[in-house]
Amino acid sequence: MALMFAGIDIGSASTKAILMADSQIISYHIIPSGSDFAESSQVALDEALNKSNSAFKDIAGAVTTGYGRYITEINAEAVTEITCAARGASFLCADTKAIVDIGGQDTKVIKIGKGGRVLDFVLNDKCAAGTGRFIERIATSLGLGLDEFAARSVGSMTKLPISSTCTVFAETEVISRISKGESLDGIIRGVHSALAARIYGLAQRLKIQEAVVACGGGALNAGLMKELRDLTGDITLPPTGIDPRLLPAIGAALIATERYALNPVKHSKLSRPGV
Amino acid sequence: MVEKKKRERPAFNRSIAAAISKHYKDVQTNKPMAYLLMASNPLVEIAYAARIQPAFPENYACACAAGHASAGYCETAEAYNYSPDICSYCRNHLGYIYGPGENPPTGGIGEPDLLLITSSACTHYFKWWDALHEIYGKPLIFINTPRVMEPQSKPDFYMDYAMREIEQAIGEIEKAVGVKITNDKLSEAVKLSGEVVDYWQKLLEMQKAVPCPMDYSDLSNALFVLIVLAGTQEGVDLMRETYNETKQRVNEGKGILSKDEERHRLLWINIPFWYKLGIFGYFEDRGCVFPLSDYTHHIWGTTRMDGSKPIESLARKALEGELNTSVDDQIDKLLKDAKEYHIDGVIAHSNRSCRVLSVGMLDAVDIIREELNIPALVLDCDHTDERVYSDAEIMNRIDAFLEMLA
Numbered sequence: 001m002a003l004m005f006a007g008i009d010i011g012s013a014s015t016k017a018i019l020m021a022d023s024q025i026i027s028y029h030i031i032p033s034g035s036d037f038a039e040s041s042q043v044a045l046d047e048a049l050n051k052s053n054s055a056f057k058d059i060a061g062a063v064t065t066g067y068g069r070y071i072t073e074i075n076a077e078a079v080t081e082i083t084c085a086a087r088g089a090s091f092l093c094a095d096t097k098a099i100v101d102i103g104g105q106d107t108k109v110i111k112i113g114k115g116g117r118v119l120d121f122v123l124n125d126k127c128a129a130g131t132g133r134f135i136e137r138i139a140t141s142l143g144l145g146l147d148e149f150a151a152r153s154v155g156s157m158t159k160l161p162i163s164s165t166c167t168v169f170a171e172t173e174v175i176s177r178i179s180k181g182e183s184l185d186g187i188i189r190g191v192h193s194a195l196a197a198r199i200y201g202l203a204q205r206l207k208i209q210e211a212v213v214a215c216g217g218g219a220l221n222a223g224l225m226k227e228l229r230d231l232t233g234d235i236t237l238p239p240t241g242i243d244p245r246l247l248p249a250i251g252a253a254l255i256a257t258e259r260y261a262l263n264p265v266k267h268s269k270l271s272r273p274g275v
Numbered sequence: 276m277v278e279k280k281k282r283e284r285p286a287f288n289r290s291i292a293a294a295i296s297k298h299y300k301d302v303q304t305n306k307p308m309a310y311l312l313m314a315s316n317p318l319v320e321i322a323y324a325a326r327i328q329p330a331f332p333e334n335y336a337c338a339c340a341a342g343h344a345s346a347g348y349c350e351t352a353e354a355y356n357y358s359p360d361i362c363s364y365c366r367n368h369l370g371y372i373y374g375p376g377e378n379p380p381t382g383g384i385g386e387p388d389l390l391l392i393t394s395s396a397c398t399h400y401f402k403w404w405d406a407l408h409e410i411y412g413k414p415l416i417f418i419n420t421p422r423v424m425e426p427q428s429k430p431d432f433y434m435d436y437a438m439r440e441i442e443q444a445i446g447e448i449e450k451a452v453g454v455k456i457t458n459d460k461l462s463e464a465v466k467l468s469g470e471v472v473d474y475w476q477k478l479l480e481m482q483k484a485v486p487c488p489m490d491y492s493d494l495s496n497a498l499f500v501l502i503v504l505a506g507t508q509e510g511v512d513l514m515r516e517t518y519n520e521t522k523q524r525v526n527e528g529k530g531i532l533s534k535d536e537e538r539h540r541l542l543w544i545n546i547p548f549w550y551k552l553g554i555f556g557y558f559e560d561r562g563c564v565f566p567l568s569d570y571t572h573h574i575w576g577t578t579r580m581d582g583s584k585p586i587e588s589l590a591r592k593a594l595e596g597e598l599n600t601s602v603d604d605q606i607d608k609l610l611k612d613a614k615e616y617h618i619d620g621v622i623a624h625s626n627r628s629c630r631v632l633s634v635g636m637l638d639a640v641d642i643i644r645e646e647l648n649i650p651a652l653v654l655d656c657d658h659t660d661e662r663v664y665s666d667a668e669i670m671n672r673i674d675a676f677l678e679m680l681a
C-alpha cells in the first residue's frame with residue numbers, strides 16, 4: 001500500500017487537513033480555526049483520518065503550514081503557505097504561472113516557476129482592506145451572509161465605487177450611502193470591485209499577465225471573482241471538485257512526500273500529544 | 276526548526292559599546308551641549324572644534340527602540356498633538372521630552388544649549404527643531420544647503436553658497452557659546468574626521484570579501500563612530516581598531532558565517548527595525564549575511580575630508596549625503612554596489628516614518644530585481660515605532676523569502 005502523507009494548513013480563518021497517497025487525495029477536512037490553533041489542527045486531522053478510516057500512526061510524514069504552523073502540537077516540519085500554495089497550484093494546474101491567494105488575513109500574489117517553485121511573491125500591506133476580511137466585515141455589518149452578499153454583487157447591473165481604503169472607513173461609507181438611498185446591490189458590487197482593484201494592483205507589481213489561478217477563501221466568492229475577471233481577463237479556479245482553500249494543504253502534503261523520499265528516518269518521527 | 280546559534284562577535288564591538296555608553300553619560304552632563312541631526316550628514320566637526328558636546332536625538336530614538344521604550348514615547352507625543360504620520364524618531368524624542376518616565380533608556384539626554392541644523396535631509400527636521408527651539412528657548416542655527424541631484428556634477432555656486440552658510444553659522448555658534456572656533460581647531464577636527472572616513476571606506480570595501488567579515492549590527496555599531504565621533508582622536512582610534520581587526524578577519528578568511536555556511540548575500544534597503552535587531556541573527560542562522568545596505572553605505576562617510584580645506588570639506592559633506600540627492604542617483608549606487616558585493620537577494624523596508632528613504636524604493640526594488648534577476652522582499656514597517664511591527668506577518672514573509680532562496 002502506498003504511504004500516506006498529511007498536509008495541515010492552519011490559517012487565520014480556517015484549518016484544513018488533507019491526506020494524500022501516491023499523489024492522490026484520500027480525504028480532507030476543513031474547520032474554522034477559532035482561537036485555539038493547536039486544537040483545531042488536531043480536530044481537522046482527526047476528521048480527515050476518520051473519513052479515510054486510518055489512524056495517526058498510518059501517516060508517514062506531514063508538513064504544517066499557515067499562520068498557525070508553529071502553534072500546532074503536531075511536531076511536523078513547518079513550511080510557509082506561500083511555498084505550499086505554489087506547490088499545490090502547480091500540482092493541480094501544471095501550466096499555472098501565478099496564483100492569487102485571497103485569505104482572511106492577507107492576500108498574496110505568487111509567481112510560480114517549474115515544479116511549483118516560488119519565483120517571487122507580494123503580499124498586501126498591513127491592512128484588512130486588501131484581504132477577504134474586508135468583504136466579510138462589511139457583509140456582517142449589513143447583516144448579510146457571504147453567499148447572499150456575493151450573489152447580490154453578481155446580479156447588480158450598477159457598480160457604485162467605494163472610495164475609502166480603510167475597512168472601518170469603508171464600512172461607514174457604505175452605511176452612509178445606504179442611508180442616502182443609493183442602490184444596496186450597487187454598493188455591494190462596489191465593495192467587491194474595490195477589493196478586486198487592490199488585488200489587481202498587487203498582481204501588477206509582479207507584472208503578471210499569464211495564466212493565474214485563484215485560491216483561498218476569497219476564490220469562493222463569485223462576486224469577487226467576477227470583478228477580478230473584469231480587470232485581469234484570465235483568472236481561473238482550481239479544477240472542479242477541489243475546494244480553492246485546499247491548495248496550501250495539498251502543497252504541504254506533497255512537500256512532506258518529497259522530504260520523506262529524501263530522508264525517511266527524519267520525516268517519519270511524527271508525533272503529537274498522547275500519540 | 277533551525278537552531279539559534281550564538282556567534283562570536285568581532286572584539287571591536289566591545290570598544291564601540293564602551294564609547295556609546297561614555298557618549299550617553301556625556302550627554303547627560305557635559306556643557307555646552309548642542310543637538311545635531313544625523314541624517315543630514317551633521318557637521319559635528321564644528322562642535323568638536325568649539326568644544327561643544329554633540330547629542331543626537333535620532334540616535335537616542337534608536338537606543339529607545341532597542342530598549343522597547345519608543346512605542347510609549349510615540350504615544351506620549353501623539354497625546355501632545357503630534358500626528359502618527361510624523362517620523363517616529365521625532366515622536367520618540369518629543370515624547371521623551373514630555374514624559375521621560377522614571378528610567379529612560381541610557382539615562383536620557385540632557386537639555387541643549389544650542390540647536391544646530393543642516394537642511395540636507397528631510398522636511399521633518401525644520402518643524403522638529405522649531406519645536407525644540409520653542410521648548411528650550413535656545414538659539415537655533417540653521418545651515419541651508421541646496422538640493423543636489425547628481426553629486427558629481429553639482430554647480431560651483433552650490434559649493435560657494437554652502438561654504439558661506441557654514442562660515443556664517445560658525446560665527447553664530449561662536450556668539451552663542453562664547454568660544455572662538457579657530458582655523459587650527461577646525462582644520463584639526465576636519466583632518467581627524469577625514470581619517471575616520473578613510474578607514475570607513477576601506478572597511479566597506481572589505482565587506483565584498485567572501486565570507487563577509489562583519490554583519491549588519493557590527494556595521495551599524497561602527498556607524499556610531501563614523502557619525503558621532505568624526506572629528507575626534509577617539510573616533511580615529513576606534514575606527515582604526517575596527518578596520519585592523521576586520522582586515523585580519525579577511526586575511527584569515529574569517530566571516531560572520533564560515534565560507535561553507537554563507538549561502539546568500541543580501542542587500543538591506545532602508546533603516547532597520549531598531550527594536551528587532553535580532554532579525555539579522557535569524558537570517559545568519561539560515562545562511563544569509565548582509566554585506567550591503569544603503570543605510571550603512573550611502574548616507575554617511577561618502578565625502579573625503581581634507582584638513583587643509585576645512586570649510587570646503589564641510590560644504591561637500593553637507594551636500595553629498597544620499598538624502599540630499601536624487602532617487603536616480605540612489606538607485607544607480609545600489610545597482611553598482613549590488614553587483615560588486617555579489618548580492619543575490621534584497622530585503623527592502625518600506626519605512627512608514629522615513630518617506631525620504633522610502634519614496635522611490637519600490638522602483639529601486641523593481642529595477643534591481645529585473646537588472647540582476649534576483650528576488651526581493653518588501654516589508655512594510657517602521658524603524659522605531661514598534662506598534663507598527665507585526666511579528667507573525669513579518670516573519671512569515673521572511674520565512675517564505677528564505678524558502679524561495681533555498
Ligand code: SF4
Pocket residue numbers: 314333362363364365396397398399400598628629630631632
Ligand atoms: S523622516 Fe527619515 S530623514 Fe527624516 S528624521 Fe525621520 S528617519 Fe530621519
